[in-house]
Amino acid sequence: xxxxxxxxxxxSALALTQxxxxxxxxxxxxxxxxxxxxxxxxxxxxxxxxxxDVTLSKVGGxxxxxxxxxxxxxxxxxxxxxxxxxxxxxxxPEGLTIGAVPEREDPRDALISRKAxxxxxxxxGARVGTSSLRRASQLQxxxxxxxxxxxxxxxxxxxxxxxxxxxxxxLLAAAGLRxxxxxxxxxxLLPPETCVPAVGQGALAIECRADDAPLLELLRSFQHEPTAxxxxxxxxxxxxxxxxxxxxxxxxxxxxxxxxxxxxAPLLTMTGFVGTxxxxxxxxxxxxxxxxxxxGRQIAAVLKERxxxxxxxxxxx
Numbered sequence: 001x002x003x004x005x006x007x008x009x010x011x012s013a014l015a016l017t018q019x020x021x022x023x024x025x026x027x028x029x030x031x032x033x034x035x036x037x038x039x040x041x042x043x044x045x046x047x048x049x050x051x052x053d054v055t056l057s058k059v060g061g062x063x064x065x066x067x068x069x070x071x072x073x074x075x076x077x078x079x080x081x082x083x084x085x086x087x088x089x090x091x092x093p094e095g096l097t098i099g100a101v102p103e104r105e106d107p108r109d110a111l112i113s114r115k116a117x118x119x120x121x122x123x124x125g126a127r128v129g130t131s132s133l134r135r136a137s138q139l140q141x142x143x144x145x146x147x148x149x150x151x152x153x154x155x156x157x158x159x160x161x162x163x164x165x166x167x168x169x170x171l172l173a174a175a176g177l178r179x180x181x182x183x184x185x186x187x188x189l190l191p192p193e194t195c196v197p198a199v200g201q202g203a204l205a206i207e208c209r210a211d212d213a214p215l216l217e218l219l220r221s222f223q224h225e226p227t228a229x230x231x232x233x234x235x236x237x238x239x240x241x242x243x244x245x246x247x248x249x250x251x252x253x254x255x256x257x258x259x260x261x262x263x264x265a266p267l268l269t270m271t272g273f274v275g276t277x278x279x280x281x282x283x284x285x286x287x288x289x290x291x292x293x294x295x296g297r298q299i300a301a302v303l304k305e306r307x308x309x310x311x312x313x314x315x316x317x
Contacts (some may be wrong), residue, residue: 002035002036002037003036003037003038003214004037004038004039004040005026005037005038005039005040005079005080005215006039006040006041006042006077006078006079006080007019007022007023007039007040007041007042007078007079007080007081007082008042008044008069008072008073008077008078008080008081008082009041009042009043009044009069009081009082010043010044010045010046010065010069011043011044011045012154012155013154013155013156013180014154014155014156014176014179014180015082016041016043017179017180018082018084018179018204019041019082020041021179022082022102022204022206022222023039023041025102025222026039026218026219026222027039029218029221029222030218033218033221035218037218042072042077042078044068044069044072044078045068046065046066046067046068046069065083065084065087066081066083066087066088066089066207069081069083069207070092070093070096070207073096073207073208073209074093074095074096074209079208079209079212079215080099080206080207080208080215080219081206081207081208082204082205082206083204083205083206083207084176084200084203084204084205085101085199085200085201085202085203085204085205085231086173086198086199086200086201086203088200088205088207088235090235090238090239090242091239092207095209095210095211096207096208096209096210097207097208097209097210097216098205098206098207099206099207099208099215099216099219099220100206100219100220100222100223101203101204101205101206101223101224101227101228101231102203102204102206102222102223102224102227103224103226103227104175104202104203104224104227104230104231105174105175105178105179105202105203106174106175106178106189106202107174107175107192107197107201107202107203107252108174108189108190108191108192108195108197108202109135109171109172109173109174109189109190109195109197109201110171110172110173110174110177110186110187110188110189110190111169111170111171111186111187111188111189111190112159112162112169112170112171112172112185112186112187113168113169113170113187113188114162114163114167114168114169115168115169116168116169116187117187117188118187118188119139119142119143119188119190119194120143122143122146122168122169123168124145125145125146125147126146126147126168126169127146127147127149127166127167127168127169128146128147128148128149128167128168128169128170128171129148129149129150129151129158129161129162129165129167129169129170129171130148130150130151130170130171131150131151131152132171132198133247133248133277133315134196134198134248134249134250134273134275135171135195136148136248136277136279137248137275137276137277137278137279137282138194138195138196138248138250138273138275138279138282139171139195139279140278140279141275141279141280141282142194142195142279144279149167151165151167151170155172155176155177155180156180158170158172159172159182159185169187171190171195173197173198173201173202174186174189174202175201175202192252192271195250196250196251196252196271196272196273196284197250197251197252198250199231199234199235199237199238199249199250199251200231200234200235201252203227203230203231206219206222225255225266226255226256226266227255229253229255229266229268229292230253230254230255230268230270230292231253232292232293232296233251233253233268233270233292233293233295233296234251234252234253234270234296235296236292236293236294236295236296236297236300237251237270237272237296237297237299237300238251238296239296240296240297240300240301241274241300241303241304241308241312242312247274247311247312247315247316248273248274248275248276248277248311248315249273249274249275249312250272250273251270251271251272251273251296251299252270252271253268253269253270253271253292253295254268254269254270255267255268256268256269265290265291266290267288267289267290268288268289268290268292268295269286269287269288270286270287270288270295270296270299271284271285271286271299272284272285272286272296272299272300272303274303274308274311274312275311276311276314276315277315281307281311283303283306283307283308283311285299285302285303285306286299287299287302
């Protein structure tokens with residue numbers, strides 16, 4: 001294969017860092033496979049980058065950071081796009097596919113605070129910023145005394161707002177901070193038992209045209225199968241509940257290659273979560289299985305029986 005692969009990316013510092021990391025790995029892989037490949041970056045502004053003063057849940061949620069990139073692929077303007085998996089809607093446009101899922105970064109949520117070393121140590125009534133209904137729901141369940149305020153913007157602008165706008169703490173994805181080399185800003189990591197991560201949090205998705213066989217061949221070499229299996233289970237859960245940024249929903253799966261079921265497939269353990277925005281009700285279910293799609297559907301079905309459908313319907317009104 002001899003070609004130039006045009007890589008679409010958002011313009012934020014994190015998006016450019018993630019995309020640069022992917023391109024470096026793909027360049028190394030293509031050289032080992034004897035492919036003559038060049039890469040060209042194309043920056044694209046998405047609707048989510050333009051709307052910074054309204055919560056994602058009020059302007060459409062998932063798809064806000066992917067639509068323009070996907071249009072670029074379908075129109076032949078770019079060949080691949082690098083997304084944060086948690087930004088990906090369950091349904092992809094016809095003609096596009098996720099060609100590879102690299103190894104996952106830390107999926108946990110991170111507390112960055114000026115006032116305390118842990119979530120428990122935050123003073124009563126502390127002001128905490130987050131743009132996520134999922135985080136807000138679980139945070140209010142753990143600490144109903146806290147004041148939760150919306151904070152939007154890229155990761156670097158939110159860190160600045162922590163200092164300039166009077167927040168006592170903010171919550172961000174640990175993966176983004178680590179990818180930017182800003183681990184030292186993390187005050188504490190919230191365990192998944194306290195705050196179930198977003199579907200796909202910490203993972204990247206490399207999306208491309210489904211009929212681009214030579215490119216898919218290269219991307220297959222970049223796939224990290226344990227991460228891909230875990231993400232498939234989480235996204236199955238998301239799809240079964242028709243979830244998105246507009247509802248407090250999360251899922252976290254781990255594939256254990258050293259442990260297998262009766263069929264010899266890696267064993268997956270996953271926790272799914274649905275909650276009310278005020279944190280008064282949190283529904284969680286944990287189960288294991290070897291079929292990622294079936295596991296996601298199974299956990300979703302259990303939560304529906306326990307009232308998840310009613311919670312989600314009320315939130316969407």
